[in-house]
Amino acid sequence: MNDLDLNTLLGAEDDEGQPRRRSRGAGKRGNGRRRRRRRNRGGFIAPLLAFVVLAGILGGGGYYGYLWLSDALVPDDFTGQGTGEVVIEIKDGQSAGEVAEELERQGVVASARAFTNAIGNAGMSDKLQPGSYKLRKGMSAASAVTMLVPENRLLARVTIPEGRRLSDTLTLLAKATDKPVKEFTAAAKDAGDLDLPSYAKGKLEGYAFPATYDFQPKTTPAQMLAQMVKRFNQTAEQVDLEGGAKALGHTPHEIVVIASIIQAEAGRTEDMPKIARVIYNRLERKPQMKLEMDSTVMYALGKYGTAATFPETKVKHPYNTYRNPGLPPGAIVNPGDHAIEAALNPAKGDWLWFVATDPKSNVTKFASTEAQRQALLAEYEKNGG
Template structure:
């Protein structure tokens, strides 16, 4: 065997060995790649799994967080028509938040915030009016807002007519408000808290101003009478009672007394200034004449009407102007603004008498002489007087 053959054999062996080594080396490298791939998959799957778990936690927390946030943003509120009734009083100066808390406390709304949201949406946060309101319990906040509109306030509407005596005024108040008349009588006697003007001398007669009033259910009799006196004071200021009285040479109280007689005697508003003039003419006449007003006699007797009998005119009483000179001690009725204005602005004329010649039409005619007066009295009798 020559060297070439030997080298060839050796080369073949080496090549085979190298081939085997390459084959074995290739197998190890393949296993390494597989291990690296497994390790790489492990490195990828672990973060993915952690992300999935974390996302689940966050997702669950987000759901519950959403529920919490939803509850926080959307407060509890009732649905339906509600049931039962409750009277809610809004006090002067209360704001919407304070009213909301009271509504929740009384079981009207499910939550105070539901009401504040509803009233804000309705643009009524600053439009709540003091007063009493009747609401159902367990109603939607929006319904509560509607039921607290100013027009839904509870009140007793009472009209006090002009010319009523105080006793009749108190009876009317009791009837219309459902309060016992004795409560009004007691409040009228305890006039210290009614804010009467000083010239009223502590007497309410004549100063409970006739008008239409709206009283809340919890308004006390004393508060009602105080409102009426307040209305008188406002009217007195409007007509300048004190200034006008001074200009006429009388006290404000005397003007109210004159106005009360005018109110009691007049059948029509247009006759009031003339009747006032008759009173002034008699008071200012020299020598002074007695007023001889039948209405004052009837007041003294506790009767009604403006036609006293001859026997009644002889009654001994401070209010009987047939027996006593000058004005009676106090008003005989509660005069209205027309009578007050007539007393402050009497018509011009020299009349000394007036006669309601036709009781049916309330027409009053005036006389300056005794002869004219007798003619008017004859007409009065012809008309059934």
């Protein structure tokens, strides 16, 4: 088969799309080769352009991919030491990942992954110890790791209720911290290092402020009591205890004593300002009335309650306000902020007595006359008092 027959069978076309007629002449075959060379040069440019476009696409995509990958590999993290206070408990057997999730949930760290990265970098992933730790919100993950070391574990969280006597407070502290109660008793007697206000006259009763405290392992009993006195001093400053006492014609210590009686006698917070008014009315009455507060008698006897018997009211003791005029020499419990504020801001009224008419509901009612008082006492007895 000759060239013409082969081209005819293949349906070859020229550059304009028409069927080609091949000549047998050498010159014409040479022209055909030159046309093929030109066509081949044009065909090379198209793939080159496609490669350039593809490279651009891949290059742009690579850049944005790099940004995305960087964001994915670098987790969210706070900067600095954070603010506020958060107590985190690490339970026995918890993994670093579980702790990280809890830290993120409570807003300590920005992300759990930032913490796991930081604790891994510090080589502490398997060194977390069970216990409670005090951290802050919005901390960098690295800062959080440095605070979760055994030396920073809180020994105990101790809640001292309002109205507890000092002896009971010392017992609670000893039990919660597993330290001998005699160490607390010794620290309370040697009050020179507790930073008591001068008007406390070296006596801790009334100044060991009731609140919730977190103590670290190396905290001594004296340091614990000093923290409680510090809380009292802070509260005293907030309510302007000294200025308020002066305005009422009393010393700051007398206000603390009054607040302690209010705290011991009140069944409800809302009754405290009225009880304060009864105390002031009896102290200011001419001639002065004895306070006759059962709580002071029970303190003198080392007993509890607010209902002294008739024989008990006859006991000879400086704290027996049935026998002695005026205030007792010191506080009978450690009052909280509500009682202190009530002592500084008594309600207006002419009441001279109050009776807890219903021991079950702690409702207290007030009387201005003896007849009213007797009616309240009858109600008290009717309710099983």
